[in-house]
Amino acid sequence: MKAYCISGIGANEKVFHQLKLDFEYIPIKWVSTEASETLQDYAFKLCEQVDTTEPFVLIGVSYGGMLATEMNKLIHPEKTILISSTATRQELPWTLKFLGKTKVIHLVPSFFFTVPPFIIFWFFGINTVEGKRMITEIIEGIDRKFMKLSVKKILEWKNMDVAPNTLRIHGDKDKLLPARLNIEYMEVKNAGHFMIGNRVEEVSEILNREFKLI
Secondary structure, three states: OEEEEEOOOOOOOHHHHOOOOOOOEEEOOOOOOOOOOOHHHHHHHHHHHOOOOOOEEEEEEOHHHHHHHHHHHHHOOOEEEEEOOOOOHHHOOHHHHHHHHHOHHHHOOHHHOOOOHHHHHHHOOOOOHHHHHHHHHHHHOOOHHHHHHHHHHHHOOOOOOOOOOEEEEEEOOOOOOOOOOOOOOEEEOOOOOOHHHHOHHHHHHHHHHHHHHO
């Protein structure tokens, strides 16, 4: 069975290549998006890259997990696995929900979506040389317009339902999307938001174990 993987905003398939997986995976590639598109609209576009003629799994990291949640409604995978992500609007931090209500994102120029690497290192819990190298590379290659439109989609996201085939993997030290006490996770202890990059062994072990159960 294949897994189709969606990375976080600004990241690409490289975040999956360092995982040690026992199954075939296919990274979903980013495609262009428009300001008028919702997160659901964009998820629909990404579904075109999935072969639905055979059983498959969706794996989404951060923003990619939100997209996987919407794709799950359209193409019905065997399982949808969210890594460092959320499944509903209620789970977003209050700051993001507040910003969504203010519509301030429309007034922010795209060039503001550049954050100094040291802030990202702290906020994402990155403390390894390889993790810092990867994030720096992502920041340098980021499409600021795409990032702004993606953040806008998150702030305006309306989903309220969690599909029964959803599995969550989350770090208990995630500062960007903190874990919720009332939600069941496959928890990675002392891991931050970028655990897919600096807790490779543990994330790989969980994914391989779960695939054997499908």
